[in-house]
Amino acid sequence: MINYLRHMAVFARVVDEGSFRRAAKTLDLAPSRTSQTVADLEQYLGVTLLYRTTRKLVLTNEGRKFYAHALEIVRNAEAGVNELNALSQQHIGALRVSLPVFLTSSSISSAIAEFAKQYPKVSLSLTFSDHIVDILNEGIDMSIRVGWLQDSTMMARKLYEGQRLLVASKAYMANRETPTHPSDLLSWDWIKFDIRSNSVEFESASGEKISISENSSLTVNSADALSHFAKQGMGLAYVPEHIVADDIKTGDLVHVLPDWKLKPLGYYAVWPNKSRRENLTLLLVRFLAERCAV
CATH class of the missing domain: 3.40.190.290 (D-Maltodextrin-Binding Protein; domain 2)
Structure with missing residues (x-):
């Protein structure tokens, strides 16, 4: 089974991205190689994990169950890497962040650009949407929420208030x-x-x-x-x-x-209680809080 740990990581990324092509891009692999890796994993397990259509990928029942385990393995591995990065004072990894569309040109986006320049080894993937993004199901590491937060199981930090x-x-x-x-x-x-x-x-x-x-x-x-x-x-x-x-x-x-x-509007950084990239997420949250404070 240990020989298929990489296959599981690729499978988890395909599910997170919802596409072999997008997953391949984030993994720096050819789309055909990504697809074949998942196919090899399915053959090894003897089950179909994904239904493939021309428009989207859909998890089978077996795939949904297996994804939860694969994701846990990936998160544990990333947590280990994050811990070592923290010890070595290096900031390396990837973060997926969602923001409302109206923040495309804003102090928060400018602060994120500044963060990217200061930490060039942290890869950022930004998703802009004016509707609330499901952080857990869409693999988002941190989301900027605007308004006044209701009770939530998520971690949150207020960045500032805007008129x-x-x-x-x-x-x-x-x-x-x-x-x-x-x-x-x-x-x-x-x-x-x-x-x-x-x-x-x-x-x-x-x-x-x-x-x-x-x-x-x-x-x-x-x-x-x-x-x-x-x-x-x-x-x-x-x-x-x-x-x-x-x-x-x-x-x-x-x-x-x-x-x-x-x-006024409250601007918040929101992230999962058990973030798979906790050190990097908190690094970005603190950076935004310092830059956006008024």
Whole structure:
């Protein structure tokens, strides 16, 4: 069986990546070699581990059970390497990180670029998605979550808080009286972010708090889309400040109710309780916390 430990590692990577081609790229192997390695493992075990189609790979029942064991072996091996790396003060390995799409151009992405330059032997694979990524099932080592975290079995560290601004286009504002209170917006059109509730919370400088509901006929699944459609005159949108700061400066968007604040956003690093690359994950988390602190 010891001769097939490498085969098990390749199989686990194929499952993590969901593709022979992507797995081959991360392993620096030819796709045909990766496929043959898994086929040899199946022949040795006498079972089919993966159903192969032209579009995707699907684990068989046997494959699902075997993957859990293969992954445990890989994690233990990586933990051993990480421990030695820590002792030798070397930082070598790979990290898979997920972030919301609207953080593509942000202080967090800039900090990750700085991390990559400082630790060139750490290979980073970044996945950008505006929907919550399943860290465990998708083999993610660390995820950046934006919002306010619910109770979770995951480890988490708050990086910073960011402001959100309520915006609309000049053309949209031109046809309406300038609002002075959130209640003035009840009949206005809103552009809704689909993973967010309809409730919008405001707080004045004097401490008055009020919550109103969005009147929305347009829903999007991207924070960048909120800004885009606001500029098209489709209505109000509340968006992370860094996305719309330049548009407000150029006049493409207007900051609505500037004397009222929206509930800020918490930016968190989240990772599994038992990370297979714990030392590298914590290294990145601490690095981001130091660079992003405000």
